[in-house]
Amino acid sequence: MKLMIYAEHRDGQIRKVTFENISLAKQLGLPFEVVLIGNTSEDAVESLGKYGAEKVIKVSTPGLDTYSPDGYAKALAEIVKKQGADILMLGATATGKDLAPRVSALLNAPAATDCIQVELDGDQLKLIRPMYAGKVRANIRLNGDVQILTVRPNVYSAVESPVQASVQEESVAVSDVKTILKEIVSGAKGKLDVTEADIIVSGGRGMKGPENWHLIEELADLLGAATGASRAAVDAGWRPHDEQVGQTGKTVSPSLYIAIGISGAIQHLAGMSSSKYIVAINKDPEAPIFKVADYGIVADLFDVVPRMIEELKKMKN
Numbered sequence: 279m280k281l282m283i284y285a286e287h288r289d290g291q292i293r294k295v296t297f298e299n300i301s302l303a304k305q306l307g308l309p310f311e312v313v314l315i316g317n318t319s320e321d322a323v324e325s326l327g328k329y330g331a332e333k334v335i336k337v338s339t340p341g342l343d344t345y346s347p348d349g350y351a352k353a354l355a356e357i358v359k360k361q362g363a364d365i366l367m368l369g370a371t372a373t374g375k376d377l378a379p380r381v382s383a384l385l386n387a388p389a390a391t392d393c394i395q396v397e398l399d400g401d402q403l404k405l406i407r408p409m410y411a412g413k414v415r416a417n418i419r420l421n422g423d424v425q426i427l428t429v430r431p432n433v434y435s436a437v438e439s440p441v442q443a444s445v446q447e448e449s450v451a452v453s454d455v456k457t458i459l460k461e462i463v464s465g466a467k468g469k470l471d472v473t474e475a476d477i478i479v480s481g482g483r484g485m486k487g488p489e490n491w492h493l494i495e496e497l498a499d500l501l502g503a504a505t506g507a508s509r510a511a512v513d514a515g516w517r518p519h520d521e522q523v524g525q526t527g528k529t530v531s532p533s534l535y536i537a538i539g540i541s542g543a544i545q546h547l548a549g550m551s552s553s554k555y556i557v558a559i560n561k562d563p564e565a566p567i568f569k570v571a572d573y574g575i576v577a578d579l580f581d582v583v584p585r586m587i588e589e590l591k592k593m594k595n
C-alpha cells in the first residue's frame with residue numbers, strides 16, 4: 279500500500295499538521311510520498327525532510343501558483359492517479375476539509391474526515407472519528423481502490439527524523455478552473471492559530487464583555503498560548519470568528535485547554551474535548567464543563583485569573 283500526504287502550506291511555510299501526518303505515516307510503517315502543490319519557501323522541502331519525508335513530489339500547475347479549491351483538487355487527483363497512491367492523507371484543517379471531499383468526488387473514492395485514531399489492520403485502515411458533535415465515536419473502514427482520510431491536527435505528534443528529501447518535479451495542467459485566488463485578507467499577522475496551538479486560553483460569556491478580555495490575552499501571553507472563545511462571545515461581537523472553538527467553529531486538540539467562564543455546552547465540547555488536559559474556571563459547580571475537565575476551579579474568574587497572572591509574572595521574573 280502506498281500512502282500520499284498532502285503538504286499544506288501557508289505564507290510559503292509547511293504547516294505543522296503535515297509534519298504530524300508524516301510522523302503518523304512512519305509510525306504506520308507504510309511507504310509514503312509527500313505532494314507539494316504551489317509556491318512555497320525555499321526551505322519547504324528541507325523542512326519536510328527534517329520529519330522523515332524521503333520523497334517529495336513538487337507539482338507545478340501552470341496558472342495556479344496559489345490555492346484554488348477546484349484547481350488544487352484536480353491537480354491532487356491527477357497526482358494520486360499518476361503515482362498510483364492507495365491512500366491520500368490530509369490534515370483536518372480548513373484546507374483539508376475543502377480539498378478532501380472534492381478529491382473524493384473526482385476519484386470516486388471514499389473519505390473519512392477528522393480522524394482521531396489511525397491504525398492498520400493487515401492492509402486495511404482502521405479509523406476512528408467523532409460524530410454527532412462528539413457524542414459518539416465511529417469505527418470506520420473504507421472500501422475503495424483509493425482511500426482518503428483527514429487527520430485532526432495535534433492528535434499525533436510531529437517527531438523529527440531527519441533525512442535528505444529527494445524531489446520529483448511534476449507539472450499538471452488543469453483545465454476549467456472555476457476559482458482563482460485574487461487576494462488574501464488575513465487577520466492579525468503573527469497571531470497563533472487555535473488549531474495549531476499547544477496551549478489555548480478560551481473565554482466565554484462569563485467574561486461579561488470585551489473590556490475584560492485583556493485577562494485572557496495576558497494569561498495567554500504568559501503561557502505562550504493562543505486565545506479562543508465560545509460562540510456566545512463571538513456572537514456577541516466580543517471576539518473574531520476565527521477564535522471560535524466548537525461545532526460551528528474550530529476543532530482543537532492542544533496539550534492544555536483553559537476554559538474561562540464557559541459553561542461547556544455540547545457544541546463547545548465538540549471542538550475541544552480531545553484536548554490532552556482541560557482546566558475549567560467557572561463559578562457554577564454544576565457547569566457541564568467540569569464533566570470533561572481534568573482540573574476544575576470553582577470560583578469567580580475575576581478573582582482567580584488576575585491571581586494566576588500575578589503568580590505567572592512572579593515565576594517569570
Ligand SMILES: Cc1cc2nc3c(=O)[nH]c(=O)nc-3n(C[C@H](O)[C@H](O)[C@H](O)COP(=O)(O)OP(=O)(O)OC[C@H]3O[C@@H](n4cnc5c(N)ncnc54)[C@H](O)[C@@H]3O)c2cc1C
Nearest residue numbers: 482483484508509510524525526527539540541546561579
Ligand atoms: C447549531 C449550534 C452550533 C453551535 N456551535 C457552537 C460552537 O461552535 N461553539 C460554542 O462555543 N458554542 C456553540 N453553540 C452555542 C452553545 O450551545 C452555547 O450557547 C455556547 O457555547 C455558550 O457559550 P458560553 O459557555 O460562553 O456561555 P454560557 O452558556 O452563558 O456560559 C457562561 C458560563 O460562565 C460562567 N460564569 C459567569 N460569570 C462567571 C464568573 N464571574 N466567574 C466564573 N464563571 C462565570 C457561568 O457559570 C456559565 O457557566 C452552538 C449552538 C448551536 C445550536
